[in-house]
Amino acid sequence: AQSVTQLDSHVSVSEGTPVLLRCNYSSSYSPSLFWYVQHPNKGLQLLLKYTSAATLVKGINGFEAEFKKSETSFHLTKPSAHMSDAAEYFCVVRHASGGSYIPTFGRGTSLIVHP
Amino acid sequence: SAVISQKPSRDICQRGTSLTIQCQVDSQVTMMFWYRQQPGQSLTLIATANQGSEATYESGFVIDKFPISRPNLTFSTLTVSNMSPEDSSIYLCTTLGGLAADNEQFFGPGTRLTVL
Numbered sequence: 042a043q044s045v046t047q048l049d050s051h052v053s054v055s056e057g058t059p060v061l062l063r064c065n066y067s068s069s070y071s072p073s074l075f076w077y078v079q080h081p082n083k084g085l086q087l088l089l090k091y092t093s094a095a096t097l098v099k100g101i102n103g104f105e106a107e108f109k110k111s112e113t114s115f116h117l118t119k120p121s122a123h124m125s126d127a128a129e130y131f132c133v134v135r136h137a138s139g140g141s142y143i144p145t146f147g148r149g150t151s152l153i154v155h156p
Numbered sequence: 157s158a159v160i161s162q163k164p165s166r167d168i169c170q171r172g173t174s175l176t177i178q179c180q181v182d183s184q185v186t187m188m189f190w191y192r193q194q195p196g197q198s199l200t201l202i203a204t205a206n207q208g209s210e211a212t213y214e215s216g217f218v219i220d221k222f223p224i225s226r227p228n229l230t231f232s233t234l235t236v237s238n239m240s241p242e243d244s245s246i247y248l249c250t251t252l253g254g255l256a257a258d259n260e261q262f263f264g265p266g267t268r269l270t271v272l
Contacts, residue, residue, distance in 0.1 A: 073258050085199075085263050092258035131198060133261075142252065144189070144261055146199040 043068045043136030047147035055155045060119040062150045064106075064132035067113060073142065074115045075133040076106055079149075085131070091115060102126070127154045158183050160264035162249055168270045169239055176235045177267045179249030184229035190222070191248040193266070199248065205232045239271045 048063040066072055076088040089100025096108040106117045115132060130150045135142035159182040169175050179188065187206055191199040202222055203211040211224040225233045236243050246266040253259040 075261075084265060087260065090258055142259075143201065143204060144250075144252075145201065146191075149198045 043072065043134050043145055045074075045132050045134040045145055045147040047130075047132050047150050049150050050148065051151045051153060053153040053155065054122045056124055057121050060104075060117070060122045060126065060152065062117040062130050062132075062152065064115045064117065064147060065113050066115060066132075066134045068134060068136065073135045074106075074108065075135075075144075076100065076104070076115075076117050077131045077133060079129045079131065081128070088117070088130075122152075122154050124154050124156065127152055157260070158185060158251055158253060158262040160249055160251065160262055162247075162264040162267050164267060165265065166268040166270075168272060170272055171240055173239055174235055174237045175239065175269060176233050177247055177249070177269075179232045179234070179264055181230045181251055181262075185251040186229070187252060188226065188232045189250045190224065190232075190234045191250060193246040193248060195245070202234070202247075236269065239269075241271045243269065244271045245269055 044067045046065045054060055071093050074091045077085045078088050079085050088104050089098045089106055091098050091108045099105045104119045106115050108115050132147040133144050135144050161180045163178045167175055189204055190202040192202055193199045201214045202217045203213045203224055205211045205224050205226040207226045207229050221237050223235045246268050248266045249264040251262050
């Protein structure tokens with residue numbers, strides 16, 4: 042079975058400082074991993090995805106994530122937080138079932154950005 | 157890409173009643189997924205709906221409570237039966253852009269349900 046664990050329910054940073062949102066996964070094979078962002082009262086937006094190509098994945102809005110198989114991690118980072126980054130972030134793993142892939146969502150991490 | 161619409165966008169219902177949520181996709185898709193997002197929570201998969209077969213329910217969800225129809229490749233419904241306040245949630249219909257592991261996932265706008 043596949044699962045994804047987001048280690049922090051809340052992360053609080055100051056504007057201009059680095060962001061680290063942690064995600065660990067368990068998978069019996071090479072997984073596909075995704076990060077989504079959800080702003081208040083908005084739909085989900087894809088930030089980036091890993092699909093067995095480059096281990097360092099760059100996404101939108103300056104975010105990137107590094108796939109580390111040895112650590113079963115896919116942490117999301119950004120060098121400098123902006124106020125507009127305040128949102129809920131979801132790490133997602135897909136597992137194979139019935140010829141397709143089922144997305145499983147982490148519990149989410151709320152990013153709080155202080156001025 | 158796929159554009160997904162849901163009806164209704166929101167509803168307020170009385171305890172013990174049922175609500176059927178419709179999901180329409182603008183292209184033919186193999187798999188459709190129904191998720192629930194309770195206030196302040198993540199998305200929890202309710203079931204996977206394939207056209208022409210019974211829906212596959214996740215642990216904790218049963219067909220009697222959440223019957224699903226999938227009559228064709230562009231449409232699905234989810235019914236929330238015998239509702240209680242604990243069913244208050246956003247219900248999302250989603251699909252994948254294909255069968256590959258990295259295909260984009262498309263999301264409906266959600267149906268915000270409040271049960272009194």
